[in-house]
Amino acid sequence: MLDPRSAAVPDLTGQVALVTGAARGQGRSHCIALAECGADIAALDVCRDLDVPSYPLATRTELDDVVAAVEGLGRRALPLVADVRDPGEVASAGETVEEAFGRLDVLVNNAAVVTSAPFWELSEAQWSAVVDTNLSGVWRTTVAAVGLLRRSPRGRIVNIASTGGVRAVPEFAHYVAAKHGVVGLTRAMAIELAGANVTVNAILPGAVDSPMLAGLADELGLTPADVHKRWLHDQLLNEVITSDEVTGALLWLLSDAARHVTGHCLAVDGGALAR
Template identity: 45%
Template sequence: MPDLTGQVAFVTGAARGQGRSHALALAAAGADIIAIDLCRDVDTAPYPLATRADLDATAKEIEGLGRRVIAAECDVRDGGGLDDVVRRGVAEFGRIDILVANAGIWALGRLWELTDEQWQEMLDINLTGAWRSVKAVVPTMIEQRRGSIVLTSSVNGFEAGAGMTHYVAAKHGVLGLMRNAAIELGPYNIRCNAVCPGIVDTKMNDWQGAYDMMAGGPGGTPQDRRDNAYGWSAIAGRGLLEPSSISGSVVFLASDDARDITGVALPVDGGHAVLPGSNPNPVREV
């Protein structure tokens, strides 16, 4: 495991799922953690989001690893709130070396049926929230002349996904943000990369709409979700990926082991990106 002893990592969306896994992996590697999460639901996410109790549980696990932690409720759509948490982190820990901009939501909806609210909330959280998080930590990193930023995109940062236009647009945008950040921040010895997960076993895709999508129609079940996930991977035995699999890549990209890597979009998807595709239901007559 890379050694992050003496470093401080800021992780957004840290209360559960991939964010909690990333925070714990960074702490296990030696970093102190600033963990934030919204800790309430949003109108357009069709599943319950994390709670304050979830965030507190993350903090307790970090402390159990012998690391210091700040756990704060903060909305990545609130630039002032992010600035406040950064100031608190620097005041208590003296520095911020790593940002993992992981906070995000997922939802379904055909592009012509999406409401303005559904479109805007998805972009505000998944894309603008990532930009605001970067913007908040960069002044400290510039002053240090050191930093590593890891953004969470998706395989949908590379490819389309029927019925999730707003999500796909946001995750494509995250890769554009990452590449431009790598160019603009490189002269200050700050690196920026992205991880692009496949289908990961988290609450984000554990709800009825996701079951139906995986089943190919209404009436899907949790078992459909689990069984059909195997079709997303090229490697034997890979279905729903464990969050810890993504975390290993996050820790690597954050660490000095990746000191010469910037501007990279790294798929962690069981080989999903190399699978050949075809239209399973072509329209033969119009």
């Protein structure tokens, strides 16, 4: 008889996973967990600061640390330095994955940035940076990877969206617009890739304890605790969400237990969307 506990943990032995925004936070957690499940990892991050957002982004040292952690688990790891806003860099990263591994089975679109202001005060640079990273970057990376994913025996795409992808959050109009777009894109991709046996799902995290949230707090002149307090009142479960808990949802979506789940949005939000 099938053990339901093991059915919910994917066996990714011999498979290859590409994770964007891989150098820290949720991306790092995803990479290490996928490697623990047997996958080789292509870890992509921009590894430099940008004009927008103003907070520091991941570094090459942090990306190399992820690579070392994956290799320490006995898996192959490929560092990819690329900006998901740049079509040429993303296409080149896809070609590098094919040259290095010859296959791709899992894509986790995790790269994201955030800023905050009333919509009428957002600059063109803020709007462009958030929408082009959080929405167009998902489309762009998936386009670069889809040829390999369609050849996989069980291709899986998981887009890290947000609870902001299904409800409005004041002073985050650009982020909300982008994440709503990710939800719609997820559903459209699921329909178009069903014939190739590729599932496409999204995860809707709430406010996750992460470097991005800490960076946002600093940008707003707040502490991370202040930011958590602002969002925790929406949750039914009054606890901070961790990157590992989002990773747990990712692993379930990649498992055989979820093989008939596609076009779905799975919230990891402490019950905030129930209100």
